Amino acid sequence: MEQLGIGSRVEHPHFGRGVVVESTSEFYSIWFRSQKAAKSVSTGYGELRVLEATSAVPAAEENLSLATIEQAIEHVLDRRLNEFQLVPMANKWQNGTLVLRPGDESLQPREVPLETFFHKIVMVRDRLRLIEQKVNAHKGLSEQEKIDLQQYITGIYGSLTTFNILFKEDHHQFSGSGGRE
Secondary structure, eight states, rough: OBBBBTEEEEEEETTEEEEEEEEEESSSEEETTTTTTTEETTTTTTTTTTEEEEBBBOOGGGGHHHHHHHHHHHHHHHHHGGGGGGOOGGGGTOOEEEEESSSSSSSEEEEHHHHHHHHHHHHHHHHHHHHHHHHOOOHHHHHHHHHHHHHHHHHHHTTGGGGGGBBGGGSSSSOOOTTTO
């Protein structure tokens, strides 16, 4: 694989999507939003999927200033990582309201903007994915323990399929044991 340059977008099987912020002949330093940190990954790591490559810095330009590097990183983070979390709500629910009406007529109903509720559902989904990644990558758990925990997570996904009607795109939806998310 060709050496990746700063700003290359990649996907790691455990940490998710990230951006190369430093590149040497042996390691990439990749900032992962899910980890809120940069991780070192070997340049020979075969499971690193390249989403968008930028060329490595030519030898004549290797002496970049720290200010230039910081500016490049800020640009990449601002421009690229925000794209990762865009999960659109189905158009028919835009500007809608969730009404929670108590069974007791003497109590006031509660109204919540659907955008707010949808945002909370997306946050739950993203946190479940992070837990799933951490379970699968955990070195202290046996394979059977990972499978057991994964079954709980899959059950949670299945319980949340009711909210799939809110998602505009099917690939963002929850799926339980009937399919893979």
